[in-house]
Amino acid sequence: MLTGSRGISLILAIAIAVLVMAFLSLIPSSTSAALWGTLILSFSISYLLISITLEFLVYREIGNIYNLLEKIQKKDLSEIQDKSLRSSLSPLRKINTVINSYALARQREIETLQKNAEFRREFIADISHELKTPIFATQGYIHTLLDGAIDDKQVRMKFLKKAAKSLDSLDHLVQDLLTLNQMESGVIKFSFTEFDLKDLIQEVIEELEHKASKREVTIKLEAEPGKNYTTLADRQKIYRVCQNLIFNAVKYNHNGGEVIVGIKSSKNQIQVDVKDDGQGIPPEDLKRIFERFYRVEKSRSKEKGGTGLGLAIVKHILEGHKSKISVSSTVGKGSIFSFQLPLEKEKKVQEKEPTEAKA
Ligand SMILES: Nc1ncnc2c1ncn2[C@@H]1O[C@H](COP(=O)(O)OP(=O)(O)O)[C@@H](O)[C@H]1O
Numbered sequence: 535m536l537t538g539s540r541g542i543s544l545i546l547a548i549a550i551a552v553l554v555m556a557f558l559s560l561i562p563s564s565t566s567a568a569l570w571g572t573l574i575l576s577f578s579i580s581y582l583l584i585s586i587t588l589e590f591l592v593y594r595e596i597g598n599i600y601n602l603l604e605k606i607q608k609k610d611l612s613e614i615q616d617k618s619l620r621s622s623l624s625p626l627r628k629i630n631t632v633i634n635s636y637a638l639a640r641q642r643e644i645e646t647l648q649k650n651a652e653f654r655r656e657f658i659a660d661i662s663h664e665l666k667t668p669i670f671a672t673q674g675y676i677h678t679l680l681d682g683a684i685d686d687k688q689v690r691m692k693f694l695k696k697a698a699k700s701l702d703s704l705d706h707l708v709q710d711l712l713t714l715n716q717m718e719s720g721v722i723k724f725s726f727t728e729f730d731l732k733d734l735i736q737e738v739i740e741e742l743e744h745k746a747s748k749r750e751v752t753i754k755l756e757a758e759p760g761k762n763y764t765t766l767a768d769r770q771k772i773y774r775v776c777q778n779l780i781f782n783a784v785k786y787n788h789n790g791g792e793v794i795v796g797i798k799s800s801k802n803q804i805q806v807d808v809k810d811d812g813q814g815i816p817p818e819d820l821k822r823i824f825e826r827f828y829r830v831e832k833s834r835s836k837e838k839g840g841t842g843l844g845l846a847i848v849k850h851i852l853e854g855h856k857s858k859i860s861v862s863s864t865v866g867k868g869s870i871f872s873f874q875l876p877l878e879k880e881k882k883v884q885e886k887e888p889t890e891a892k893a
């Protein structure tokens with residue numbers, strides 16, 4: 535290839551030598567030996583001078599620019615490109631490759647930023663939408679009271695109670711959002727302790743029994759008597775996982791339905807299955823229910839007082855325990871949500887954990 539400094543020098547040197555020879559041949563007294571001598575001499579001198587100039591002035595400068603580029607882009611260059619660059623001699627080709635790889639890296643960066651921006655936009659739209667509902671309801675009740683309803687004693691109490699309920703759901707939503715955000719940014723630390731998972735589930739069931747009985751839903755715990763269910767986990771957070779799953783099983787069940795919480799302990803693991811015979815989840819929604827704010831039936835779930843964040847929180851908590859949540863569901867028949875936690879060797883004297891704060 536004649537594109538390097540040597541190639542250019544060669545072409546220019548030949549051109550100069552030919553020109554000099556052509557001029558010299560016009561002089562009638564010049565001999566052919568003198569002509570050839572001049573040709574060789576002018577070619578050699580031109581070649582040397584041109585290549586030195588190119589090599590040391592132009593190409594050295596380009597080399598410097600390349601080194602600088604390489605320093606700036608060190609992070610962006612992949613190893614493969616690095617190897618091919620080292621074997622390539624031409625600084626121009628090197629610069630070309632560096633600029634190409636730089637452009638590619640920047641393009642990838644721009645795409646990631648665009649995706650993040652879109653995700654942020656969607657998230658803000660979702661949050662605003664979710665916040666709007668309770669704020670709008672509270673605003674409505676308070677304005678009606680201010681417009682005169684306050685004088686009617688019965689209406690006054692009813693509206694104040696409704697406004698308070700809307701504010702409670704707003705508080706619930708903000709709490710869930712904060713928890714999710716702190717978990718994603720790693721602010722929330724997990725504090726692992728040993729505890730009996732069966733006892734914890736029993737506590738959750740006791741807490742939810744009142745809500746379930748309102749809809750005549752029964753909650754049963756199925757565990758093998760005498761088995762060890764000691765686990766090492768963050769008790770408060772696992773409480774929240776069980777609370778979310780069992781409450782969902784009650785909420786999305788029909789009146790008079792049944793929820794069975796099965797707990798099985800094998801060699802190294804404890805498996806928890808929360809089974810309901812409720813409405814079930816269509817297959818196309820099944821993979822999305824762990825996303826923030828995703829609800830199968832938007833209006834129906836909202837009416838039931840959900841924030842749409844419960845399962846997203848469950849997923850994060852279990853990921854923090856190196857476990858994961860799985861679900862199988864049949865529309866019209868019901869759903870089973872399952873997760874596993876490690877089984878710990880039973881201690882002879884099991885201390886009871888202090889009472890949990892509500893999630
Ligand atoms: N056991 C279940 N049976 C049927 N649908 C369920 C069940 N659990 C969750 N879902 C669906 O998944 C959605 C997301 O659940 P979740 O994140 O807990 O939000 P929500 O606050 O609405 O309960 C719910 O809105 C509901 O549509």
Ligand SMILES: [Mg+2]
Pocket residue numbers: 778781782840841842844845
């Ligand atoms: Mg829920």
